Amino acid sequence: MIGRWIFVRERALTRRGWLVLAGLTVAGLLALVPLRLAIGLAAPETVTARSIEGSVWGGRIGDLRIGPLPLGTLDAGLKPLPLLLGRAEFALMRDGPAPFAASASASGSGVRLTGVNGVVTLPDGMGGLPVTSLSFGxxxxTMANGRCAEAEGTMGMTLASPGLLLPDAISLSGKARCEGGSLVVPMQGPGGMERLTMRVAGDGRWQADLVLMGLPAEATSPLVQGGFTARPGGIGIGTSGQF
Known part of the structure; x- marks a missing residue:
């Protein structure tokens, strides 16, 4: 029995054995890391949550917010493959009637979001606009060194009716791109008469400008009294904030 133990011990001292042992040790230590600690180290200061439970590999974040943007309660876990490349990337997911999924990573130079899909409800609107939800496709x-470095995919907004004579909600969508160092998403409604341009700077400041065209005079007048101003071909309103 002693001889067999010595044989196994000698095999474990090979280079390959040491690598396996080191890998198992690191994996074991990571399995004990709380998700709360990992999120605290990796997330920017604007990311807050009511509660964070579970391990780094699989836990739950309650009432996650990015600035004023409420993402709700999400399942979260560290993704193994990016970790091997030296990048801490978290998978975020919510099932149910309002599903949401995304991968997020942060470093000293910026933030990276990939595969964002789903809907986020905005009960408090968005600045001066009655935005009820955001959608992502x-x-x-990628925001790096305070600038938009890469952007693709689509983003949409649903706005509540802006006036009594416009009873229907307004739905807009458009493709994301980088422009002048900012994330820019020019959106429009199905008929092309509703347009909104969303701009997000690298420091989280955002601007949204809504333009409505082709409205009858009886619908335009109440909106102008409510803060809309004349624009080429219609009326518009702008708002801004900080993520």
Whole structure:
């Protein structure tokens, strides 16, 4: 029995054995890391949550918010493959009637979001606009050194009716791109008469400008009294904020 133990011990001292042992040790230590600690180290200061439970490989974040943007309660876990490349990337997911999924990573130079899909409800609107929800379709954005470095996919908004004479909600969508160092998403409604341009700077400041065209005079007048101003071909309103 002693001889067999010595044989096994000698095999474990080979280079390959040491690598396996080191890998198992690291994996074991990572399995004990709380998700709360990992999120605290990796997330920017604007990311807050009511609660964070579970391990780094699989836990739950309660009432996650990015600035004023409420993402709700999500399942979260560290993705193994990016970790091998030296990047801490978290998978975020929510099932149910309002599903949402995304991968997020942060470093000293910026933030990277990939595979963002789903809907986020905005009960408090968005600045001065009555935005009820945001939608995402395979959206990916990389912000590096305070500038938009890469963007693709689609983003949409649903706005509540802006006036009594416009009873229907307004739905807009468009493709994301980088422009002048900012994330820019020019959106329009199905008929092309509603347009909104969303701009997000690298520091999280955002601007949204809504233009409505082709409205009858009886619908335009109340909106102008409510803060809309004349624009080429219609009326518009702008708002801004900080993520």
């Amino acid at each position: 395979d959206l990916s954005v």
